[in-house]
Amino acid sequence: MRGWLRVRRFRLTLGVEAGIAAVLLLAGSFSIPMPGLLAAQGLLVPIALLAPLALSTVLAYGLTAGDELLEAVSSRPIAILDTILVYGMTVLMLVVGFALEAGGLTELGAAAGRNSCGYVGLMLLGRRVVGGQAASLFPAGFALGVAAFGGDASGNPRWWAWLLADASDPRSWLLALTLFAVAAVLRTRGRGIQLST
Amino acid sequence: MRLRTILRVQPAVWLGLPLIVLSAIYALGYQPATDDPYGVSLTAAGTVTLGFVAPVCAALAAWEGGRLRRADWWTLPHVRPLAMVAGALLAPVIVAGMLAVFAAIIVEFAKGGLLAVPDLRLVVLSLFVSGGHAMVGFAVGLRVPVVVAAPSVLVASYLWMAFPRAMEPLWLRHLNGSLSSCCLPQDDLALSAVLAAAMVALGMVAAGGVLIALRGRWRNVVIGLGVLVASFGLAIPLVSGLGPDPVVARNPDSLVCRASSGVTVCVWPEHGERLEEVAGITTRAVERWRAVGLSVPSSYREARVTDADPETSGFGFSRHSSQADILHALAYGLLPAWPACAETGAYPGFDARDPLHAWYDATGGMSKADLEQRFPPSGVPGDPAPLEILNRLSAATPEERADWLADNLAAVASCDREPQLLPP
Numbered sequence: 001m002r003g004w005l006r007v008r009r010f011r012l013t014l015g016v017e018a019g020i021a022a023v024l025l026l027a028g029s030f031s032i033p034m035p036g037l038l039a040a041q042g043l044l045v046p047i048a049l050l051a052p053l054a055l056s057t058v059l060a061y062g063l064t065a066g067d068e069l070l071e072a073v074s075s076r077p078i079a080i081l082d083t084i085l086v087y088g089m090t091v092l093m094l095v096v097g098f099a100l101e102a103g104g105l106t107e108l109g110a111a112a113g114r115n116s117c118g119y120v121g122l123m124l125l126g127r128r129v130v131g132g133q134a135a136s137l138f139p140a141g142f143a144l145g146v147a148a149f150g151g152d153a154s155g156n157p158r159w160w161a162w163l164l165a166d167a168s169d170p171r172s173w174l175l176a177l178t179l180f181a182v183a184a185v186l187r188t189r190g191r192g193i194q195l196s197t
Numbered sequence: 198m199r200l201r202t203i204l205r206v207q208p209a210v211w212l213g214l215p216l217i218v219l220s221a222i223y224a225l226g227y228q229p230a231t232d233d234p235y236g237v238s239l240t241a242a243g244t245v246t247l248g249f250v251a252p253v254c255a256a257l258a259a260w261e262g263g264r265l266r267r268a269d270w271w272t273l274p275h276v277r278p279l280a281m282v283a284g285a286l287l288a289p290v291i292v293a294g295m296l297a298v299f300a301a302i303i304v305e306f307a308k309g310g311l312l313a314v315p316d317l318r319l320v321v322l323s324l325f326v327s328g329g330h331a332m333v334g335f336a337v338g339l340r341v342p343v344v345v346a347a348p349s350v351l352v353a354s355y356l357w358m359a360f361p362r363a364m365e366p367l368w369l370r371h372l373n374g375s376l377s378s379c380c381l382p383q384d385d386l387a388l389s390a391v392l393a394a395a396m397v398a399l400g401m402v403a404a405g406g407v408l409i410a411l412r413g414r415w416r417n418v419v420i421g422l423g424v425l426v427a428s429f430g431l432a433i434p435l436v437s438g439l440g441p442d443p444v445v446a447r448n449p450d451s452l453v454c455r456a457s458s459g460v461t462v463c464v465w466p467e468h469g470e471r472l473e474e475v476a477g478i479t480t481r482a483v484e485r486w487r488a489v490g491l492s493v494p495s496s497y498r499e500a501r502v503t504d505a506d507p508e509t510s511g512f513g514f515s516r517h518s519s520q521a522d523i524l525h526a527l528a529y530g531l532l533p534a535w536p537a538c539a540e541t542g543a544y545p546g547f548d549a550r551d552p553l554h555a556w557y558d559a560t561g562g563m564s565k566a567d568l569e570q571r572f573p574p575s576g577v578p579g580d581p582a583p584l585e586i587l588n589r590l591s592a593a594t595p596e597e598r599a600d601w602l603a604d605n606l607a608a609v610a611s612c613d614r615e616p617q618l619l620p621p
Binding site: 057137 | 260355360
C-alpha cells in the first residue's frame with residue numbers, strides 16, 4: 001500500500017492541493033484578460049479558477065507513473081484503489097474550496113472546487129479517449145478553449161463555459177459534476193479506463 | 198525522417214489542419230488597427246493568432262520531447278547530432294504553426310482587399326516566436342514526464358502570450374511578440390519592438406537549447422534561466438520608451454501629393470485613389486475659411502505634423518470616411534495641439550475645443566445635418582452645446598466673431614486661461 005501511494009505520487013498530490021489552496025488565498029479574484037476568438041471582447045479569467053488544472057495534471061501523472069504490466073496482475077485491487085485516490089483527492093479539494101470560502105478567505109473557493117471536479121472528470125475522459133499520456137491535455141485544452149471561445153459579444157461567459165461561471169450558477173455545477181460522474185461510471189463499467197497507458 | 202513516418206507519428210501533422218482553420222476563423226472576426234489596405238497593419242492583425250498558435254506549438258513540441266524521453270532515446274548513443282534530431286522533430290511543429298499564422302494573414306489581406314507581400318519583419322518574428330515556444334516545450338518534454346509537461350507548457354505559454362496585456366508598464370506587452378495593435382496608416386512598426394520580441398524569442402530558443410544540450414540536473418536549468426533573463430535584459434531597453442502600441446511615425450517620403458489652387462494635399466498610398474476627392478474637399482474648405490477671414494495653412498498632410506510648421510496641418514481619414522468625415526478631420530487639424538500641461542493638471546480650455554471644432558466645420562462648409570450628427574445637444578443643464586454657440590456666433594458681428602475665435606484659440610493652447618464660450 002505504501003509503495004502504491006508512492007508510485008501514485010500521493011505526497012506530491014497533497015502538496016499540489018496545498019499549492020492550489022495557497023493560490024486561492026493569495027490570488028483572490030485576480031483575473032487575466034484572455035483574447036477571445038469569436039467574441040468582440042476577451043474574457044476575464046480568474047487565476048484561481050485555472051489553478052485546479054494542477055490537480056488534474058498531477059493525478060494524471062500519478063496514474064501513469066506505475067508499471068502497467070505489474071499492476072494488471074496485482075493481487076491488490078489497483079483499479080479500485082486508483083478510483084478512491086482520484087475521487088478522494090478531488091472531493092478533498094472541493095471541501096477545501098468550500099471551507100476557504102465559508103471562512104471568508106476567498107470568494108472563488110467553491111467555484112475552484114467545482115472546477116476541480118470538472119477538470120478531473122475531463123482528464124479521466126481523456127484517458128479513455130486518447131490514453132494516459134495525453135489525458136492531462138483535455139482539461140488544459142478545454143480551459144484555454146473556454147478562454148478563447150467561451151465569451152459572448154459582451155464579454156460574459158457562454159452557458160457552456162462552466163469553469164468561468166459564478167459558483168451560484170446551478171448549470172455550471174450540473175455540467176462539471178456530470179463530467180465527474182460520467183468519468184466515474186466509465187471507470188467502473190465495461191473494460192473501464194486503462195490505468196496506465 | 199521520412200515523410201510517411203512524420204505523417205504517422207507526429208501529432209503536429211494531424212492537428213495542423215484544425216489549427217489553420219481556427220486561425221482563419223479568428224482572423225475573420227478580428228478587427229485590424231485600421232480598415233485601410235495597409236500591409237503592415239494587416240500582417241500584424243494576422244500575427245495576433247500567435248496568442249494561441251505559439252502555445253499549441255509548445256505543447257506539440259513537449260509531446261515530441263516526451264516521445265524521446267519515454268524511449269530513453271536521448272541517453273542512448275546516437276549518430277546524428279542533437280540539433281539535427283531536435284530539428285527534425287520540431288520542423289513539422291513550427292511549420293504547422295507558421296501555416297496557421299499565414300492563414301490568418303491571408304484572411305486579413307483578403308478582408309482588406311490587398312494583394313501584396315506580407316510585412317517580412319512580422320513574418321520572421323512569428324517564426325522566431327513559434328520556434329522559441331516550440332524549443333522550450335521540447336526541452337521541458339525531454340526533462341519532465343509528458344503528462345505534466347504538455348499541459349504545463351500549454352498553459353504557461355498561453356499565459357505569457359495573454360498576460361502582459363493586463364500588466365503595466367504598457368510596453369511589457371511588446372516582449373512576447375504579439376504586435377497586433379500596429380498600425381494606423383500614419384504609423385510604422387517600431388523596429389525596436391520587433392528586435393526586442395525577437396531577442397526574447399531567441400532567448401527562449403537558446404534557453405531550450407541549453408536545457409537539451411547540457412547534462413546535469415539543475416546546472417542546465419540555472420544556465421537556461423540565465424540565458425532567458427539576459428535576453429530580457431537586452432530586450433527591455435529597446436521597448437521601454439514605447440507606449441501601448443509598437444509604432445513609430447511613418448516615413449513621410451511615401452506620401453502622395455497633389456497641389457491645386459495654392460493648396461497642397463498629401464495622403465498615404467493606401468488612400469491614393471481618393472487623393473483627387475480629398476484635394477477637392479480641402480481646396481473648397483480652405484477657400485471658405487479664407488473667405489471668412491481665417492488664416493489657415495496651405496499644406497495638408499496625413500502624416501503627423503508639429504506646431505513648428507504653421508503652414509502645414511495634419512489630418513487623418515480611412516477609406517470608408519465620408520466627405521463630411523474628411524472635412525471634420527481637416528477642421529480638427531486646425532485646432533492647436535494639446536498642451537503638455539493638460540497631461541498633468543487642469544485644462545480649462547478643453548471646453549472650448551468642441552465649439553472651435555464645430556466653428557471650423559461650419560465655416561468649412563459642413564451641412565447642418567452633419568453638424569448635428571457630430572455635435573449633439575449638451576446633456577448638462579446650463580452648459581452650452583457647440584451648435585448653440587454657433588447660432589449665437591452667426592448673429593454676432595465679424596469683429597465679435599474674431600475676438601471669440603482669438604480668445605478661445607488662446608485658451609485651448611494653454612492651461613492658464615478660461616475660455617469664453619459664449620460670444621458677446
